[in-house]
Amino acid sequence: MIEIPSRLEGKTFPLYKLEQLLKPLGYTIGGNWDYDHGSFDYKIDDEAGYQFLRVPFEAIDGQLDSHGTTVKLGRPFLLSHKYQIGIDDHADGGNLGAAFNQFAEPQDPDATFPEKYIDIGKALVKDLESQLLD
Template sequence: MIPVPSKIESQIFTLYDLEQRLKPLGYVIGGNWDYYHGSFDYEIDDKVGYQFLRVPFNVVNGHLDDKEVTVKLGEPFLLSHKYQIGLDDNVHVGNKTASFDQFSEPEDPDAEFPEEYVGVGKELVQELESTLLS
C-alpha cells in the first residue's frame, strides 16, 4: 500500500455527488463497505493481480444506504492484490457453499505495488483533485 497525499483528504461531499462525478471517470464503489465507511476504486491494471487507486471515505451524516448521506474522504492510496494462478485447489464446493467458495484465495492481498504504476496513480489523484475541487 502506497499513500498518495492529496488536497481531497478530509473534504466532505454527498455520496450521490461523488458517484455522479467519479463513475464517469471509471471509479466504482469497492465491495468492502458497511453502513459507515467504504471506498471508491479505480482499477489501474490487472496483468499480475489487480492494481487499484483506492479513495476511502467515512460517513459524516447518515448511513451509506441513506439517499442524502454525506461522507468525508480519506487519503488516497495505491493497492495491489495478487491472486493464485492455476487451479482453485483450496476450494471445497458443496451445495451449501457453492456461491461463496467458488474463487481462489488471494496469494497476497497486500502485494507490492509495481513501480511502473506509481506515476499513473499520482496522475489519477491530480485528476481527482481537479474534478472534485473545481
C-alpha cells in the same frame, strides 16, 4: 499499499454527487463498503493481479445506504491484489460448499505495487483534485 497525500483528505461531499462525478471517470464503489465507510476504486491494470487507486471515505451523517448521506474523504492509496492461479486450497469441500465458495482467496491481498504504475496513480489523484476541488 502506497499512500498518496492529497488535498482531498478531509473534504466532505454528498455521496450521490461523488458517485455522479466519479463513475463516468471509471471509478466504482469498492466491494469492501460497510454502512459507515467505503471507497471509490479505479482499476489501473490487471497485471499479475489487480492494481487500484483507492479513495476511502466515511459517512459523517447517516449510513451509506441512506438518501442524502455526506461522506468525508480519506487519503488515497495504491493497492495491489495478487490472486491464486488454480484451485483454492482453503475453499470448503463438497458440492454445496463449491456453490458458495467459487472464488479463490487472494494469494497476496497486499502485493507489492508495480513501480511503473505509481506515477499513473499520482496523476489520477491530481485529476481527481482538479475535478472535485477546482
